[in-house]
Amino acid sequence: MSKRSTTVYWTGFSIILALLIVAPLVLPEFWRRFVTEILIWGLLAMSSDILIGYTGMVSFGHSAFFGLGMYGAAAALLMVKPPNLWLAIVYGLIGSAGVALFVAYFSTRLRDIYFAITTLIFSQIFYVIIFTWTEVTGGENGLSFRRPPLAIPGLFSVPFTSETLHWFVLAVVTASYLILRRITQSPFGMVLQSIRENEARTRAIGYAVERYKMVAVMLSGLFAGLAGVLYAIQNRFAAPDFVYFLVSGETVIFNVIGGIGTLVGPIVGAGFFLLLREAFSRFFTEYYLIPVGVIFIAMVIFMPQGLLGFMRRWLNQ
Amino acid sequence: MGIEHILAAIPWDKIIIQTVNGIVTGMILALIASGLTLIFGIMDVVNFAHGELFMLGAYIGVVVLATSGSFWLALIIATLVVALLGAALQITTLRPLLGRDPLTTILATFGISLVLQNYALWQFGPVARKIQEPFTGYFTLFYLEYPWYRLLIAALSAAIIGAFWLFLKYGKYGVWIRATTQDRVMAEAMGIPVPWVHTGAFAIGAGMAAASGVLFGPLVGVNHTMGLDWILKAFIVVVVGGMGSLGGSIAASIFVSLLEAYASIWASPAQAVIVSFVVLILTLLFRPTGLFVPTPK
Numbered sequence: 001m002s003k004r005s006t007t008v009y010w011t012g013f014s015i016i017l018a019l020l021i022v023a024p025l026v027l028p029e030f031w032r033r034f035v036t037e038i039l040i041w042g043l044l045a046m047s048s049d050i051l052i053g054y055t056g057m058v059s060f061g062h063s064a065f066f067g068l069g070m071y072g073a074a075a076a077l078l079m080v081k082p083p084n085l086w087l088a089i090v091y092g093l094i095g096s097a098g099v100a101l102f103v104a105y106f107s108t109r110l111r112d113i114y115f116a117i118t119t120l121i122f123s124q125i126f127y128v129i130i131f132t133w134t135e136v137t138g139g140e141n142g143l144s145f146r147r148p149p150l151a152i153p154g155l156f157s158v159p160f161t162s163e164t165l166h167w168f169v170l171a172v173v174t175a176s177y178l179i180l181r182r183i184t185q186s187p188f189g190m191v192l193q194s195i196r197e198n199e200a201r202t203r204a205i206g207y208a209v210e211r212y213k214m215v216a217v218m219l220s221g222l223f224a225g226l227a228g229v230l231y232a233i234q235n236r237f238a239a240p241d242f243v244y245f246l247v248s249g250e251t252v253i254f255n256v257i258g259g260i261g262t263l264v265g266p267i268v269g270a271g272f273f274l275l276l277r278e279a280f281s282r283f284f285t286e287y288y289l290i291p292v293g294v295i296f297i298a299m300v301i302f303m304p305q306g307l308l309g310f311m312r313r314w315l316n317q
Numbered sequence: 318m319g320i321e322h323i324l325a326a327i328p329w330d331k332i333i334i335q336t337v338n339g340i341v342t343g344m345i346l347a348l349i350a351s352g353l354t355l356i357f358g359i360m361d362v363v364n365f366a367h368g369e370l371f372m373l374g375a376y377i378g379v380v381v382l383a384t385s386g387s388f389w390l391a392l393i394i395a396t397l398v399v400a401l402l403g404a405a406l407q408i409t410t411l412r413p414l415l416g417r418d419p420l421t422t423i424l425a426t427f428g429i430s431l432v433l434q435n436y437a438l439w440q441f442g443p444v445a446r447k448i449q450e451p452f453t454g455y456f457t458l459f460y461l462e463y464p465w466y467r468l469l470i471a472a473l474s475a476a477i478i479g480a481f482w483l484f485l486k487y488g489k490y491g492v493w494i495r496a497t498t499q500d501r502v503m504a505e506a507m508g509i510p511v512p513w514v515h516t517g518a519f520a521i522g523a524g525m526a527a528a529s530g531v532l533f534g535p536l537v538g539v540n541h542t543m544g545l546d547w548i549l550k551a552f553i554v555v556v557v558g559g560m561g562s563l564g565g566s567i568a569a570s571i572f573v574s575l576l577e578a579y580a581s582i583w584a585s586p587a588q589a590v591i592v593s594f595v596v597l598i599l600t601l602l603f604r605p606t607g608l609f610v611p612t613p614k
Contacts, residue, residue, distance in 0.1 A: 058420050106601050113363045114560065116423055117552045118601065124549055125594045132587050245545070249427055256424055287439045293432035300425045301413050 005314065017174060024166040036166045038274055039173045040230045042267030045254035046173075046180060047223030052252070053261030054184055055216045056196030057111075061103060061119030062251045064126045065221040067243030068095040069228025071130065074143040074238040083148035089229050096225020097218065099126060104217035108210055111199070120245060127243045142239030160233075169230050173267075176223055180263055183219070192216055253296055259306025262315045268307055331582050334461060339578030341467045343571035344474035348529040350551045350558070350566040351478055352522030358561040359498045359518045361419040362411060365426035367526055367551065368544030369433035374399045374527025375539040376437055379446045388451035392531045396524045403523025407516045415515070430544070437541040445538025448531070470532045477528060478567065481521070485563075494518050553593050557600045559607020568609040572596075 020039075024032045044066055051057045072095025073088040080087055107118040130137045137143065150164055151157035158164065183189050191212050194202045203209045232238050241247075250273070258269020276295065280288035299306070308315070349371055356364045364370075374395045381391040410425050451469075455462040485491040496504040497514045505511045530539075537543070550573070558569030573593045581589040600608055 058423065106598055109601055109605050113361075113419055113423060114556060116420070117363065117556060118597070121549060121553060121556075121594065121597060125591065128587065128590055128594075132585070249431070252424065252427070287435050289431045289435040290439065293428045293435070296431070297410055297425055297428035300421055300428060301410065304417070304421060 009314070017170075020170050021167065024163040029162065032162050032166060034274065034278075036162075036169050036234060038267070038271040039166075039169050040227055040234065041250075041254065041270040041274065043173045043176055043230065044224050044227035045251050045258065045266030045270050046177065046263055047220045047227065048251045049255055049260060049263055049266045050180065050184070050192075050216055050220040050223070052255050053263075053265075054189065054196060055192045055213060056199075057213065057216075058116045058252065059119045059217075059220070060116045060245070060248045060252065061107075061121075061123035062220075062224050063243050063245060063247035064099050064103065064123035065096040065224035066228040066231070066247060066251075067126065067130065067238075067240070068099045069093070069225030070232040070238040070242055071095060071137060071143070072225065073229040073232040074145055077145040077148060077232075078143065083146060085148040085151060085233070088148060088233065089226070092225050092229035092232070093222055096221050096228065100218045100221025100225075103221065104214040108213040108217060120248065123243065123245055123248055127240060127245070130243050131240045137240070138238075140240060142237055142241075144237040147233055147236050165234060169234070172226065172230060176226065177263060180223065184263070188212070188215075253292075255306075256304075257296065257299055257306055259308035259312060262306075262308050262312050264315060265306055265308035265312075272307065328582065330460070332579065334463075335578040335582055336575065337463070337467070339575035340571060341471045342578070343574030344471040344478075345529050345533050346547070346550055346554060346574055347567040347570035348474045348477060348532075349526055349547055350554045350570050351481065351563055352525040353551050353555055354558075354561060354563050354566045355494075355518055356522040357555070358563070359494060360411070360415070360422075360515050362422040362426065362519075363419070364519075364522065365423055365548065366406070366429040366433060367426075367522070368546075368548030369430045369437075370399050370403060370523045370526040370544075371530040371533075371547055372437060372539070372541060372544035373402070373433060374530030375448070375534040375543065376441055376446070376530075377527070378448055378531035378534055379441075379539055382448060388449070388531075391448075392528060395531045396528045399527030400520040400524030404516050404520040406523075407519035411519070412512060412515070415512070430548075434541055434544065441541065443540070445540040447538055448534035450535040466535065470536075473532060474529065477525065481525070482563075490514075490517065550593065553597045557597055557608050559610030562607060562610045565607050565609035569607075572608070 020035070023035050027035065044062060047065075048059055048062045051059045069092040072092035075095070076088040076091035077083040103119060103122045107115055107122060110118055131139060133139070147160055149157045149159045150168060160168070184192070191202065191207050194205075194207075195209055195212060199209060228242070231242070254269035254273055255266045256269070257272055258267065259265030273292070276292050277288050280291050284290060303309075305312070349367065353364055353367050356362055356367075377395040377398050378391040381394045382388060385391065406429055410429060411422060414421050414425055450464070450466045452466065454465040456465060457463070483491075485495055493504070493509050493514050494517070496507070496509060497511055497518075501511055504514075530543075554569045554573055555566050557573060558565030558567070573596055576592050576596060577589045580592040584591075
C-alpha cells in the first residue's frame with residue numbers, strides 16, 4: 001500500500017473522529033442522543049461484519065449476544081452495590097461470551113444458509129428463556145437499573161452527562177474499530193478472508209477451518225456484547241425485545257446498506273437506517289419498515305456492495 | 318414400587334389427546350415446510366417470507382370469509398391470491414438474484430417479510446382476527462369435547478400434500494420441477510423454461526403456505542406476527558428433516574410437533590418450544606445431515 005493513501009486514510013479517520021468528538025457540544029439534545037445511538041448500533045453491526053464481511057457467514061443471531069450483554073450489565077448493576085461501570089462491562093462480556101461459545105460450538109458445523117438459520121434459532125432459544133424466566137430476567141418487563149457513574153477507582157468518579165456518555169461510547173467504539181481493523185489485517189484475519197473466498201482450499205492448505213470459524217464467532221459475539229452493555233448503560237434497562245430476532249435482522253440490514261467487509265460501512269449503514277427511520281416515521285408512523293424494507297430489497301438487488309462498498313479495498317489496506 | 322405403579326402414573330388420557338393435537342399441528346407444519354423445502358430444493362432460496370405468506374393467506378381468508386361467508390371459498394381464493402403474489406414477488410425480487418450467492422436471497426426475502434408483516438399491521442391493525450370454523454361438531458375424547466374440525470385440518474393437509482406429491486411424480490409440470498431441481502443446466506438444455514418453473518414452484522409453495530394459514534386460522538387468532546413463530550418451526554423442521562428432502566421434512570414436522578405436544582403436558586406451551594430447539598441441537602451434534610434421510614455415502 002502506498003504511503004500517500006495511508007496518509008489520506010488516517011487524515012480522514014482523524015477528521016471524522018474530531019467531528020464526532022465535537023458533535024455533542026454543538027448538537028441539540030435529541031440529535032446528541034441520536035449520534036450516540038448510531039455509534040452503539042454501529043458497533044453491533046461492525047461486530048457482525050467480522051462474520052458477514054470477512055468470514056462469509058451471515059449471522060441472524062446477533063441479538064442473542066447483544067441481549068446477553070445487556071442482561072449481563074444489568075446483573076452487575078443490580079447485584080453489586082455501589083454500581084460499577086467496569087464490572088458491568090465485564091459481566092456483559094462474560095454473558096455474551098457464554099452465549100457465543102454455545103452458538104459457535106454448534107452452528108459452525110453448518111455452512112452458508114444453514115449457519116444463518118441455526119444462529120437465528122439459537123437467538124430465539126435465548127429469547128424464549130429470557131422471556132419465560134420471569135423471576136430472574138423480569139420476563140416481558142425486563143430489568144431497569146440506575147446508570148453507574150463514570151469512574152476510575154482511586155482517581156475520580158463523575159455521573160454521566162449526555163456529553164460524557166457520548167465521549168465514553170465514542171472511545172469504546174473507536175478502540176473496538178482499531179482492534180477489529182488490526183485483527184482483520186493480522187494473519188488470523190487473512191485466514192478468515194481465505195475461508196470466505198474458498199473454504200475447501202483453505203482446509204486443503206491445512207488450516208483448521210472449524211476452529212477459525214469458532215474463534216471468529218466468539219470474537220464477533222464479544223464485540224456485540226460490548227455494544228449491548230453500552231446500550232444498557234445508555235438506556236438504563238434490559239428488555240427481551242432486544243434479544244428478539246428483529247434486532248439481528250436490523251444488524252444484517254445495517255451491514256448490507258453500509259457495505260460488508262469494510263468495518264466502517266456497517267456504522268454508516270446504521271446511521272443511514274436510523275435516519276431513514278426518523279424520516280419515514282414522520283409520514284408512516286410505526287409502519288416505517290414498509291418503505292425501509294423496499295429500499296433494503298432494492299439495495300440487495302441493485303447495490304449489493306452497499307454505500308461504502310466502492311471504498312472496500314481502500315479501507316482495508 | 319412396581320411396574321404397574323409407574324404405568325398408573327402415566328397420564329394415558331392426556332397422552333392420547335396430545336398425540337392427536339401433535340398430529341394436527343404436525344400436518345399444518347408439514348404443509349408449510351414442504352412449500353419451504355420445494356422452494357429451497359429447486360432454487361437454493363431460503364424463503365424468509367414464507368411465514369408472512371402464511372399470515373397473509375390467513376388474513377385474506379378472514380376478508381373473504383367476512384364478505385362471502387363461505388369458508389371453502391375463502392380457502393380457495395386465499396390460496397390463489399397468495400400464489401399469484403408469490404409469483405409476482407419471485408419475478409420482481411428473486412429472479413434478478415439468480416446465479417448470485419444464495420445468501421443474497423435470504424436477505425431479499427427477509428426484506429420482503431419485513432414489508433409484508435408491516436403491511437399486514439397497517440392494513441389489519443394489531444388486534445387478532447378470528448376465522449369461524451366451517452362446522453362446529455364435537456366428539457368426546459375422554460373428558461374433552463374434541464372438535465371434528467381439527468381432524469379435518471389434518472386430513473385436508475394430508476390431502477394437499479398427497480396431491481402435491483402425485484403432481485410432482487406424474488404431472489408434466491411436476492416432472493419439470495423435479496428435473497430443474499436435479500440439474501438446472503441440463504433441464505434448460507432439454508427445453509424446459511427454467512425461469513418459469515422457478516416462478517411456478519415459488520407460487521405453489523406460497524399457495525400451500527396460504528392454504529395452511531386459512532386452515533389454521535380458526536384454531537388461534539390471526540395476527541401479523543403469527544408468521545414468525547411458524548417460520549422458525551418450519552426452519553427447525555427443514556434442518557432436522559434433512560435440507561431439501563420433502564419426505565424428511567414431513568416426517569420431522571410430525572415428529573417435532575408430537576414431542577412439543579407431549580412436552581406441554583408438563584410445561585407451558587411457551588416453554589415446550591424449547592423441546593424442538595433441543596431436538597435441533599441434538600440433530601446438529603449427532604446427525605447434521607438430518608434425521609430422516611439416508612446416511613450420505
